[in-house]
Amino acid sequence: MTIRAILPSAGRDLRLDLFRGVANWAIFINHIPNNAVTWLTTRNYGFSDGADLFVFIAGYAASVVYAKSMLTQGFAAGSTRLLERAWQLYVAHVLLLVIHLAVIGWTAQAYQDPHLLDEFNVARLVEHPIPTLTQGLLLNYRPLNLDVLPLYIVLMAACPPVLWLMLRRPDVAIAGSLVLYFAARLFGWNLPGYPASVWYFNPFTWQFLFMFGAWCALGGASRARKIIRSPVVLVVGSAYLIFALLMTMAGHFETFGKLFPGWLVSAFNPNDKTNLAPYRVVHFVVIAILVARFVPIDRPGLKSRWLRPLIVCGQRSLEVFCVGLFLSFVGHFLLEQISQSLLAQILVSISGIGLMTGVAYYRSWSKKLDKRPSPPASNSP
Numbered sequence: 001m002t003i004r005a006i007l008p009s010a011g012r013d014l015r016l017d018l019f020r021g022v023a024n025w026a027i028f029i030n031h032i033p034n035n036a037v038t039w040l041t042t043r044n045y046g047f048s049d050g051a052d053l054f055v056f057i058a059g060y061a062a063s064v065v066y067a068k069s070m071l072t073q074g075f076a077a078g079s080t081r082l083l084e085r086a087w088q089l090y091v092a093h094v095l096l097l098v099i100h101l102a103v104i105g106w107t108a109q110a111y112q113d114p115h116l117l118d119e120f121n122v123a124r125l126v127e128h129p130i131p132t133l134t135q136g137l138l139l140n141y142r143p144l145n146l147d148v149l150p151l152y153i154v155l156m157a158a159c160p161p162v163l164w165l166m167l168r169r170p171d172v173a174i175a176g177s178l179v180l181y182f183a184a185r186l187f188g189w190n191l192p193g194y195p196a197s198v199w200y201f202n203p204f205t206w207q208f209l210f211m212f213g214a215w216c217a218l219g220g221a222s223r224a225r226k227i228i229r230s231p232v233v234l235v236v237g238s239a240y241l242i243f244a245l246l247m248t249m250a251g252h253f254e255t256f257g258k259l260f261p262g263w264l265v266s267a268f269n270p271n272d273k274t275n276l277a278p279y280r281v282v283h284f285v286v287i288a289i290l291v292a293r294f295v296p297i298d299r300p301g302l303k304s305r306w307l308r309p310l311i312v313c314g315q316r317s318l319e320v321f322c323v324g325l326f327l328s329f330v331g332h333f334l335l336e337q338i339s340q341s342l343l344a345q346i347l348v349s350i351s352g353i354g355l356m357t358g359v360a361y362y363r364s365w366s367k368k369l370d371k372r373p374s375p376p377a378s379n380s381p
Contacts, residue, residue: 005167006219008064014302017314020057024313026050028324029349031145032331036342037349046244047283055206059213079160086156093149096322097136100143120144135194145325151201155210170218177211185275205276228292237286244283309357316360323359327352
């Protein structure tokens with residue numbers, strides 16, 4: 001079939017790195033319970049949050065990186081590279097799982113704090129270690145907050161045939177993704193969890209954001225330029241963001257929520273994150289349209305030194321993400337054991353972001369060392 005997708009131009013899109021860094025910082029902050037710093041993230045001001053942004057950019061980046069390989073080297077080579085990336089993600093997840101279990105178990109024992117085992121869904125490991133570890137390797141068992149990587153792994157593993165179709169019939173691919181999204185919501189499709197649950201991020205619904213990212217990267221955003229530039233879309237989209245803000249605040253503050261009809265507030269609260277409610281999708285799409293409209297790829301401010309830490313964190317996303325998940329537990333434990341004051345919450349959040357940024361800069365530096373050419377061999381005896 002004829003290639004109909006429009007491949008992105010050469011060069012790195014700093015917007016992807018910037019917002020992937022934002023997503024990593026937000027996920028770290030939001031994973032610390034009772035953390036006042038979460039009021040600086042988008043989670044409290046609308047329907048979507050850092051997880052939506054993370055999955056969208058994952059689909060966008062995957063199509064940018066691997067579409068060219070699939071076109072120039074063939075389907076087998078492109079699929080191999082995609083599956084290699086899925087394997088890297090799986091190894092990272094297993095390593096993070098083992099470290100998470102070991103640290104939480106040791107902490108609960110050393111500080112005689114057994115409620116940590118229940119809070120982070122680790123108690124079953126103590127009671128049934130072999131089946132729990134087995135299910136962990138199969139991605140069905142996950143301690144608290146270790147849900148995003150399994151979703152990412154499944155989406156990347158299923159990507160080769162999807163990317164092949166996206167390159168040839170991008171609109172057909174995104175339409176099929178949308179049909180699967182609504183079918184999963186209608187019929188209650190999800191993957192089983194362990195011991196008796198389902199996946200927190202339903203892959204049958206969250207795949208739509210991943211596919212939407214791929215569709216945007218392969219020409220969808222270019223074809224939707226008129227929509228992005230439309231004054232009507234700007235007004236309607238801004239109104240929807242204000243509505244989302246009001247409904248989210250109504251869910252946070254009972255007194256404020258009484259200003260609206262009860263049926264309206266209950267329609268959006270609690271926020272259906274597991275099955276990616278349509279209002280979340282619309283909220284994220286509106287934000288994506290506004291960002292594309294007001295933050296073009298060549299915007300000079302993207303090279304500002306003030307944004308550099310976020311961009312570097314986005315460029316080393318996997319390492320930063322894994323470190324952030326581990327630090328969120330450390331931060332939660334420190335706040336419980338030492339102080340829950342506002343100052344402590346701010347210090348823990350800033351320290352965690354500082355450590356994540358340090359890891360990102362270190363990994364970028366070490367990668368540059370790997371790419372440096374070796375010095376020429378001496379001819380002297």
